[in-house]
Amino acid sequence: MKMTFRWYGEGSDSITLKQIKQIPGCTGLMGVLDQKSAGEVWNYEECKAYVDHVHEAGLECEVIESVNVHEDIKMGLATRDKYIANYCETIKNLAKVGVKVIVYNFMPVLDWLRTDLAREIPEDGSNSLYFDEADLMGMTPLEIVENTAKSSNGFSLPGWEPERMKELEKTLETYKNIDVEQMLVNFKYFLEGVIPTCESVGIKMACHPDDPAWPIFGLPRMAHSQEGYDKIMALYDSPSNAICLCTGSLGSDPNNDIPAAIRHFGEMDRIGCLHVRNVKYLGYHKFREASHLSSDGSLDMYEIMKAIYETCPDTSIRPDHGRMIWDEVGRPGYGLYDRALGITYLNGLWEAIDKESKAKK
Numbered sequence: 001m002k003m004t005f006r007w008y009g010e011g012s013d014s015i016t017l018k019q020i021k022q023i024p025g026c027t028g029l030m031g032v033l034d035q036k037s038a039g040e041v042w043n044y045e046e047c048k049a050y051v052d053h054v055h056e057a058g059l060e061c062e063v064i065e066s067v068n069v070h071e072d073i074k075m076g077l078a079t080r081d082k083y084i085a086n087y088c089e090t091i092k093n094l095a096k097v098g099v100k101v102i103v104y105n106f107m108p109v110l111d112w113l114r115t116d117l118a119r120e121i122p123e124d125g126s127n128s129l130y131f132d133e134a135d136l137m138g139m140t141p142l143e144i145v146e147n148t149a150k151s152s153n154g155f156s157l158p159g160w161e162p163e164r165m166k167e168l169e170k171t172l173e174t175y176k177n178i179d180v181e182q183m184l185v186n187f188k189y190f191l192e193g194v195i196p197t198c199e200s201v202g203i204k205m206a207c208h209p210d211d212p213a214w215p216i217f218g219l220p221r222m223a224h225s226q227e228g229y230d231k232i233m234a235l236y237d238s239p240s241n242a243i244c245l246c247t248g249s250l251g252s253d254p255n256n257d258i259p260a261a262i263r264h265f266g267e268m269d270r271i272g273c274l275h276v277r278n279v280k281y282l283g284y285h286k287f288r289e290a291s292h293l294s295s296d297g298s299l300d301m302y303e304i305m306k307a308i309y310e311t312c313p314d315t316s317i318r319p320d321h322g323r324m325i326w327d328e329v330g331r332p333g334y335g336l337y338d339r340a341l342g343i344t345y346l347n348g349l350w351e352a353i354d355k356e357s358k359a360k361k
Ligand SMILES: [Mn+2]
Pocket: 208, 246, 249, 275, 320
């Protein structure tokens, strides 16, 4: 297991590489070129400068996140070929600088969604990301986007870049004619366009789940259950067609058995990397993010780490959204303190599982 940390890059993140390097057992990053829009080529010089900078800090950079798929590809428009060709260029450039996994998602229009980015947790006075579908009912998609932008402490949030949101209403209208079956056809076209390039340069595409793990605003979403991912994996039979198994995103639906899903796809060699975090169920389609500790949330983190240990032990993982604690100000969900605590806890579980397993042999 390689323990990593999400980092947005100099100027885009409140956290420094030096701070990340000082987290015990954290050996690398899951990075992102934060300034890039969906559809743009990430050129070689940009990729190299980013990765060299990370290496100079003594950290690895084998996973890159948020190489966003242009909406025209998801909608299956005629313009998609140009964007698929650009995507292949980015894949090749990232491979040249040592990247092995690219995290992306195929969610229509809206990326991850919360109704409150700083909900106070009454038990300890910290705050975390929160979702209640009942609150969503009274809001238009545009209001949600504006709300999200307003409460993000001045940072743009991944997938919520202002330029992407401008054409929101038009895009929502187009999706009315696209159902899940058609989305799968469009997804297959994308995979057929990029996976051969991935195979030739040794990169895995890791598809991040829908978050929350069910359809919203009637949009055709596919990646929110083991069954959904089985369909996506069947679209292109290759180890390069893989999953970013985000325990908190999938885990927002209590019907998903997360350790079972890890074992299922781990045994198939289809897990490219994992985001490991906890979530607390508060009711129907209502949850908040918790600290990583099992007893603070609804997921069994010991069983999750055990499933990783037994079926995909060489994978990169990282803690995910943390609470805001100790008066830290930063990107909602992406502060230093609670995610660093998360790493320490996950590493503790790992050490115990490893020693227990070796003692049995
Ligand atoms: Mn995630």
